[in-house]
Amino acid sequence: MLSNNEFVRQSLELNLFFMRIAKEHSIFLQAGFVTKDHPLVAQAHRLKNIFSQLLIDTIRMSEGIISPEVANSGELVTDLTLEAEKETQFYSGISIDSNITKMELALVKSQEKQITADMIRRVENLNNRAIMATEQIAMFKKRVLQDVLACRTFTNNYPLLIDHILREAKLYLRLLRKLQNREELNLALETTFQEVFWNRIMAEHSKFIRGLLDPTEVELFNTANDFGRRFDELTAEAKNLSNNPNLLPVVTEKSLKNTIDIRNFKVQGTEGLIQCKIKSTIYPLLGDHVVREANHYIRILKSFK
Structure with missing residues (x-):
């Protein structure tokens, strides 16, 4: 069984990585839909906002908690992320909150912090919120993929890409549930x-x-x-x-x-x-x-x- 410290650290590290991934999946899906499919555009936009807020909450909780290996790995943000977001917002017209990226870049410099009982409860709640949001985006991806394969919807994204990002959502869910069960x-x-x-x-x-x-x-x-x-x-x-x-x-x-x-x-x-x-x-x-x-x-x- 995972210790409280490992549960908190591993949860925050997992969420920091996959929440950004899910946020960007929403952006790529939104950018790929055609004009007539405005309900799909709106749903992708809503999911982007959900994961953006979850990511902000996770970053604030992660200061002084996550390992230097993860903070410096380049899996959370890179030296290119800010410029890539700026260019993508310009091309697509989709709003991207780059302040989130600036917050993550500052995580490397945060001071080590003690894990408390309150922190453990907050992380358990965060994981539950992440599970609910990831179930939503997985269902959305599955429905879009089914409609694309049945020629009910057109998108500029490859069907394989939609299946690809659906598998990533399922992996995230699998790992979140393992953590919530304190599985080693x-x-x-x-x-x-x-x-x-x-x-x-x-x-x-x-x-x-x-x-x-x-x-x-x-x-x-x-x-x-x-x-x-x-x-x-x-x-x-x-x-x-x-x-x-x-x-x-x-x-x-x-x-x-x-x-x-x-x-x-x-x-x-x-x-x-x-x-x-x-x-x-x-x-x-x-x-x-x-x-x-x-x-x-x-x-x-x-x-x-």
């Missing part, structure tokens, strides 16, 4: 699960990047395509770990090396998008978003090692 992780089982999950996510990031690039961006297209192939192979290797668990250190090492490589590729791509040097239909914030997910996975892989 079985490291071997969790390592295999996380590597299957995130290697697939990295493969799909590569394919989305490939598909959203202008056809003239041949070199970037080929690099993204190669990453997609490499992570498809790593996903298959991670799935086979149940048959040969002795290979876990080897697969973890390969996953780490390739995730660092793709993170660097994504950083260069996001810089190119912000500087208007890459021809594509990719919002800069989507570039920064996938950089942060890679940074999150890198930290997880290093902890498993």
Whole structure:
């Protein structure tokens, strides 16, 4: 059973990462709908506001609590996040509160704080609110995906991308519920699960990047395509770990090396998008978003090692 200190710290770290991810999923969904689907636009906007407020509350509770490893990992915000938000707001017309990003950037400098009984109660309540909000956004994503696949709704987002972000919401829910039950992780089982999950996510990031690039961006297209192939192979290797668990250190090492490589590729791509040097239909914030997910996975892989 998790100690009170670990429960609070792990809850806040999980929420800081996934609440921002969910907030941005709402933005990407909203930006992808056509004019006639204004009820869907309004729902995505409402979900963005819910996760924005949850994230503000979490940041305020996290000062002096979260570990330096998470604060400095680049999974919460990066040096590019503020500019990526500014450019994406300009392109899409969707309001993005960059004060939230400034608050998160200041977390690195916060002084260590004692965890109290009141803090534990507040975090339990926060997790319950996060579960309710994540159930809502998961239902929304599922309904949108079903309508897109049945040709009842059109969106500029790939059906695979909607399925992709639905799986991320389900992972967030799974981890929140484990924390609320004070469950300690079985490291071997969790390592295999996380590597299957995130290697697939990295493969799909590569394919989305490939598909959203202008056809003239041949070199970037080929690099993204190669990453997609490499992570498809790593996903298959991670799935086979149940048959040969002795290979876990080897697969973890390969996953780490390739995730660092793709993170660097994504950083260069996001810089190119912000500087208007890459021809594509990719919002800069989507570039920064996938950089942060890679940074999150890198930290997880290093902890498993």
